[in-house]
Structure formats: C-alpha cells, structure tokens
Amino acid sequence: MTVHTAQTAGAERAGAPDGLPRIEDAGQIAPRDARNLSRLFFDRLQLLEEGTPEHQYARNTLIEMNLSLVRFAAGRFRNRGNGDMEDIVQVGTIGLIKAIDRFDLAREVEFTSFAVPYIVGEIKRFFRDTTWSVHVPRRLQELRVDLAKAKERLAADLDRDPTVRELAEDLGLEEAEVTEGIVAANGYTAGSLDMPADASEPVGRASGARTYADVLGEPDAAMEAVENLHALAPLLGGLDARERRIIDMRFGQELTQAQIGEELGISQMHVSRLLSRILGTLRSGMLAQD
Template structure:
C-alpha cells in the first residue's frame, strides 16, 4: 500500500504480516487482521479519503461474509467506521455555524448516521458508499436540529408540517400576490384545514423571546418606554388567579359536605351574611352557627393539606 500524508504526518498502510512493533497491543491487532484476511491499518481514522474509498470496498466485501457479532465482524465494522469519519466531519462542518450546538455535538450525531449507513449498505448494488453514507449522516444531523431547535417541544408531525407550511406560504404568496388563506394552504398541501391551523399554532413554539428583552423602539411612544423590558410592561400578578386556584382545589371538598354545611358556607362567603343573619335564616342560634362554621372550615383546611 502507498504512503499518504495526512495533516503533515506519515500514515503507512501495509499488509499485516509486514508490521513489526514493540507495542504489546499491536501483535493482537495484527493477528486479528490476519484472521479476517484484511490489511492491518495502524491508524484507521487517519486514512486519506482516496485510500479510505478503496479500502472500504475491500472491507465491505469481507464484512458481508462474516457472522454479525463475531470478533472478526466487530474488527471489520469498527475499522470501516474509523476510516470514514472524515465524511462525518465534512458534513458536520457545513452546519457548524447554525448556532445550535458545538461542532463536537454534530460530529457525534453524524457518527450515528455513519454507523447506520455502514450497517445498511449493500455492496452488491454497485453504488459508492460515499453516495449512500452522506445522505444518512445529513439526515441524522437534520433530525438533531429538528428535535433540539424548538423552544417548546411539539410532536414531530407538527414540526414537519411547519416546514411544509413555510414553503407553501412562500410559493402561494409569489403566485397569488398576497398571503394565502388557510383553505388555500390546506388545498395545496392536501391536508385538512384543522391540520393547517394546528401547524400554525404549533409554529409559535419554535422560538421563545426573553422577558428581559427591550421593547421595540419603533413601537415606543416615549423615551421612558424605550428603556423598558417586556417584563416591565406586563403588569402585576392577578390576585384572581390565586382565588381561582383555591376554588378549584376546594370544589371536590365542598361536594363532600352535607346540605346544611354547604348552605352555611354559601351564605357566609357567597352572600357575605353575618352569623346572626345566617342563624335567623336557618332557625339556629348565632353560637350554633359559629360552631358549625368553625367545624366545617376545619374540615376543609385538613382536606386541602391532605391533597397538597
């Protein structure tokens, strides 16, 4: 095999029986290469792309004759992965400036695509492995972006529908000279109008804005508002929300009270009647009403604590 230069270093590819090394790990590698009937490659991940293409053909031919999971199969498969890592770096490098993850993350994701390509590649079909592997690697990286770039998690079906909607909107807008309607989008994509509406709503979860981001200066009416963030303009918490939460939690507990207890609670807190007025309406003394009210409120408190 020839000697190739990779990033200024010399990497030699020789038949296994010509390798002599003092490294105790290399005789095992040499014997594995001899057992499989393939050359031993000292540093498979440093193989030049031209040599990797030719060597891959040889390794794929041998791989399909080996039993899956055997040591020989593992050696051949692992060497194929290492030799073709340059494909992963090439594809991942095209997306390094997408701003969603480091290059190392994309290489890891792309390597999964490479492994899938190696396991699925059929050398008998006569096509080049590079032509088969690159779409697999690219698909895995695009899937990574699709699953991680959304600010809010939505089903994959809606993520894909969003992309189709964007393309359909641009295409129809150029033809119609205006923004397409939901009905027109549904007809163009051959889907129901409800699906289009669902996709439009789901698209709102693609990106999230920061509450600390300054307001748009173009929309500000004065200098004071221009320096304010969105959170500053949102107002104070609504106390009615807390009341609603309490009522929602109390609803099943109130349903467990008897008729008299529920009537006392309704007159006291719903109609804001005094205990004396409640007693007059129900034919009870004010002291009796006070006792019943205290007992009922204690039961409700215990029930709330138990549920919490």
C-alpha cells in the first residue's frame, strides 16, 4: 500500500486534506487496513465542508476502500439465477454510499457492521424489483422461455398467434402443461396500471380511456405529513431553546453543519454530535407514539 501525507503530496493529488494519507489505489487496500484507515477518514470527513474538493476526496476514498464489503455481500447472491454480478455489485455500491453518508463515529459501532445491512438491503431491493412478481416453480419459469420461442416461431409460420394445441404439439407437451405455463408466465411481471379498466377500450392514457390507476385509491402524502407534524410538535416543544434553534437552522434554513458551527461558535463535530442526540430524542419520542 503506497501512502503519503497530503501535506507533502498535495500538489500531486488535488483535494487531499492535511492530516490524511494520500492513497494511490484505495481499491487495493486490504480489508484490515481499510477498517483502520476508515476511522481516520470518517473522523476527518466530519470536519470538512460538504462540497469541497477535500470532502469529496475523503468520501470517494472511503467508497473505494470499502468496496470489498460490497463484493462480499454480493457473493451471497451469486446463485440467485437472476441479474448479472456486475449489476449486483453496482447496486450494492449504492448501499455502501448511503452507509458512508449516514455513518457517525459517535455511534461507537464498526463501520462494517453498520454498512453491510445497507448494502444487502439495496441488493435485495434490486432482486425484488427485477424478478418474478409472484413465486413460480423453476420448471414453469423455464417453460415460459420455451413457450415464448415457440410462439414466435409458429406465429411466423402461421401468420397468426398459435393455439394451445399447436403449442403443445410443437413442444411435445400436454395441452394442460402448456396452459399451466401460460398462466404462470403472467407472474413474471405485474400488469400495468395504465391498462384500460375496460378491456374493450384502447390502450394508453392518450386514448382517454379509464385506466386501473384512475380507479385505485392511493395514500395521501399530505395527510401523512400533517399527522407527523402534529406528533412532532410537542416533542419539539420539549427541546431547549438552543436545540430548537439548531433544528431550525439545519432543516428550516438548510444550513450545513459547518455554517451552524460558525453561527453558534462551536466546532462542526460538536454540531454533528448535538444533531445526533437531538434527532435520537425526537425519533424515540415518535416511535413511542406508534
């Protein structure tokens, strides 16, 4: 592993902040070294201004150093039979980035323990969104592919869609098996909510037809927000004046932690710890009301 202090090599790699090692290839760092270096980078990251080259350097290096966590988690899904491994790793990396952005050293937990659930969660969501809508036996999943090929081949020969009997004869199957396969194939994807509620209507919203989406109810996000605000109001009232001011500056005025620190005359790390404690108090209060 080749590292140099940023003070002596800042000109060679712009954006490396003072006090952090400059790493030539963060992706090649051994997992044990990555764990030790990650604490150093997280500690420095909390002091850096968001959006600056120094902050970007520290964040990107953390991502590269911890990609081994993504590869480890992705390996658990290698035999799922769906999705290319490269896609799985890319999706897992999204989870890693979320974990890095949300990790706080004040939690006093190892980053690996914090990050793996985020990574696995993103991968599971990927499989949930890209695989069969309902559970279908493997033999019927394979039959779906054979049926699709047979339909395409026979339609070209017959100049029309083949019947169940013709498909059965072509594939050397019983008609009941073909029917079962056709029904099971409907589980591969869910029907579109833009389909007409009346099958006799033309397809598409442009036609003016009433779709399934038009007749389905949906949660009112505004009502949920009102309920949350009502539940949060007494909890905010229980905070002291400085805590309410910090919440207002962070989420009302959308100031960065560094800007809040300047306003209050304290360090960005102190602001981070105060926010973590305040939000923890509010979160516990909200959960207690459920």
